[in-house]
Amino acid sequence: MTAMSSVSIKTTIAAKPEFKFGKNKVSANNVNVFYGDKHALKDVTVNIPEKAVMAFIGPSGCGKSTFLRCLNRMNDTIPIAKVTGKVEIDNQDIYDKALDVVQLRARVGMVFQKPNPFPKSIYENIAYGPKIHGLAASKSDLNEIVEASLKKAGLWDEVKDRLSDSGTGLSGGQQQRLCIARAIAVSPEIILMDEPCSALDPIATARIEELIDELRENFTIVIVTHSMQQAARVSQRTAFFHLGVLVEEGTTDTIFTNPNDSRTQDYITGRFG
Amino acid sequence: MASHIVTAFENELREINRKVAEMGGLAEKSVVDSIDALIKRDTILAQRVIAGDTRLDQLQREIEDDAITLIAKRQPLAVDLREVVSAIRICNDLERVGDLAKNTAKRVLALKGEYQAPALLRGVEHMSEIVLEQLKEVLDAFGARDAARAMAVWKRDGAVDDLYTSLFRELLTYMMEDPRQITMCTHLLFAAKNVERIGDHATNIAETVHYLVVGEQLADERPKSDASSMTTVAYPKG
Numbered sequence: 001m002t003a004m005s006s007v008s009i010k011t012t013i014a015a016k017p018e019f020k021f022g023k024n025k026v027s028a029n030n031v032n033v034f035y036g037d038k039h040a041l042k043d044v045t046v047n048i049p050e051k052a053v054m055a056f057i058g059p060s061g062c063g064k065s066t067f068l069r070c071l072n073r074m075n076d077t078i079p080i081a082k083v084t085g086k087v088e089i090d091n092q093d094i095y096d097k098a099l100d101v102v103q104l105r106a107r108v109g110m111v112f113q114k115p116n117p118f119p120k121s122i123y124e125n126i127a128y129g130p131k132i133h134g135l136a137a138s139k140s141d142l143n144e145i146v147e148a149s150l151k152k153a154g155l156w157d158e159v160k161d162r163l164s165d166s167g168t169g170l171s172g173g174q175q176q177r178l179c180i181a182r183a184i185a186v187s188p189e190i191i192l193m194d195e196p197c198s199a200l201d202p203i204a205t206a207r208i209e210e211l212i213d214e215l216r217e218n219f220t221i222v223i224v225t226h227s228m229q230q231a232a233r234v235s236q237r238t239a240f241f242h243l244g245v246l247v248e249e250g251t252t253d254t255i256f257t258n259p260n261d262s263r264t265q266d267y268i269t270g271r272f273g
Numbered sequence: 274m275a276s277h278i279v280t281a282f283e284n285e286l287r288e289i290n291r292k293v294a295e296m297g298g299l300a301e302k303s304v305v306d307s308i309d310a311l312i313k314r315d316t317i318l319a320q321r322v323i324a325g326d327t328r329l330d331q332l333q334r335e336i337e338d339d340a341i342t343l344i345a346k347r348q349p350l351a352v353d354l355r356e357v358v359s360a361i362r363i364c365n366d367l368e369r370v371g372d373l374a375k376n377t378a379k380r381v382l383a384l385k386g387e388y389q390a391p392a393l394l395r396g397v398e399h400m401s402e403i404v405l406e407q408l409k410e411v412l413d414a415f416g417a418r419d420a421a422r423a424m425a426v427w428k429r430d431g432a433v434d435d436l437y438t439s440l441f442r443e444l445l446t447y448m449m450e451d452p453r454q455i456t457m458c459t460h461l462l463f464a465a466k467n468v469e470r471i472g473d474h475a476t477n478i479a480e481t482v483h484y485l486v487v488g489e490q491l492a493d494e495r496p497k498s499d500a501s502s503m504t505t506v507a508y509p510k511g
């Protein structure tokens with residue numbers, strides 16, 4: 001006979017059904033990044049599963065953004081940055097000389113911490129990418145892409161009557177959803193988000209999180225966040241970086257309830273800064 | 274382990290733990306006293322156990338409130354989260370232990386003036402000694418965050434159930450032999466059941482300590498063997 005305890009053991013944590021991971025979309029092998037003499041990223045090896053959300057966490061300056069930028073070769077735009085090692089997307093080396101970087105950036109979209117809409121109309125903000133990548137054959141094609149992207153980003157109802165207004169006139173949360181819509185418009189396979197909610201209020205944040213949850217059905221998402229709770233809420237896998245090293249990577253449930261490494265534990269429980 | 278950067282967080286966790294430790298001490302004492310009162314038919318002691326239960330109830334409410342506030346305020350993770358969840362679970366178990374001791378104490382009052390039979394008490398006394406040892410061990414294991422020690426308690430729970438089953442059989446036999454003992458034996462049977470359930474709560478706490486330290490729920494089935502629900506005793510012939 002078992003005595004009843006009023007707090008059920010099984011439901012206290014992680015009551016959701018186990019998440020099934022698909023194949024790896026991205027694999028990084030021994031990636032190093034140097035900014036001049038500074039060794040910013042050290043031998044990072046990690047796999048990112050498709051159609052799931054992976055969160056990167058770690059103290060400021062540990063190399064999260066640096067690693068994110070390796071995945072769409074944004075570090076190429078920083079003159080002093082040097083990247084070594086191998087990054088593959090669908091088993092294709094993205095640092096291959098023959099690879100078209102513009103094409104790569106269409107496959108790997110990015111959303112930044114500060115919403116950065118172009119100083120153009122809402123419509124143009126979305127239409128710009130599909131136009132330069134030649135994704136729309138006609139004006140009506142383009143209209144369709146704009147509408148679908150805004151719908152996916154949960155912004156359509158709020159802006160459908162003012163598509164010709166400037167994107168910069170929207171609220172912060174709306175601007176961020178506009179940037180997500182812009183990223184989605186070129187049908188990327190991977191979306192990188194670098195602290196996408198840090199300038200948003202809790203409601204706008206909740207909207208973006210809801211959106212991320214929906215987007216993961218079709219996209220591979222990598223998110224950098226300083227909010228442990230956000231990482232715990234939106235991601236299925238989490239990687240912890242510290243001083244340029246990937247310390248620990250695992251399912252989000254494990255990282256936040258029972259991490260392996262004491263550095264991870266100390267960081268997520270607020271024991272060092 | 275290093276301290277939290279936010280000292281108030283550290284203090285809040287420590288305060289919750291202090292209250293759980295206080296509950297542990299009080300719960301242990303009320304079990305000891307309730308059995309003592311039963312053996313010695315000491316109604317004054319029994320009354321003290323009954324009155325003392327309020328403090329346990331109050332502490333349990335305080336711990337739950339503190340834990341809920343801490344979760345809302347600090348959103349604890351990893352070992353901190355397990356600490357808070359464990360405190361809630363253990364204080365629930367200890368509150369129930371207090372209730373069971375109180376129930377035994379009430380029976381002491383009911384037995385006033387009943388037929389005396391010291392021999393009948395020996396079995397209950399023996400069983401409660403074992404269960405008390407289990408409770409003490411598991412609370413020490415919690416204090417020391419010692420999963421192995423908690424698991425040793427967990428493994429011994431089967432023995433308590435065996436004892437209860439044989440005591441059940443013994444008391445049934447006494448009742449059949451002499452109907453004047455029925456009132457006494459029935460109360461003793463419930464007292465023994467209380468003790469057995471206190472053992473179950475000790476086992477719950479052992480599971481919580483395992484979870485707290487190791488970070489995973491115990492997957493194994495409990496070593497349960499209470500067979501009293503299927504126990505019958507044949508009427509003596511003649």
Ligand SMILES: Nc1ncnc2c1ncn2[C@@H]1O[C@H](COP(=O)(O)OP(=O)(O)OP(=O)(O)O)[C@@H](O)[C@H]1O
Binds near residue numbers: 040058063
């Ligand atoms: N363009 C750059 N030139 C020189 N050093 C850089 C450059 N960008 C980043 N670094 C250095 O590389 C290290 C990693 O920086 P990175 O921006 O990747 O950190 P982060 O984890 O994203 O931090 P945060 O959480 O503050 O955004 C830091 O020490 C930083 O100073």
Ligand SMILES: [Mg+2]
Binds near residue numbers: 064066224
């Ligand atoms: Mg950054």
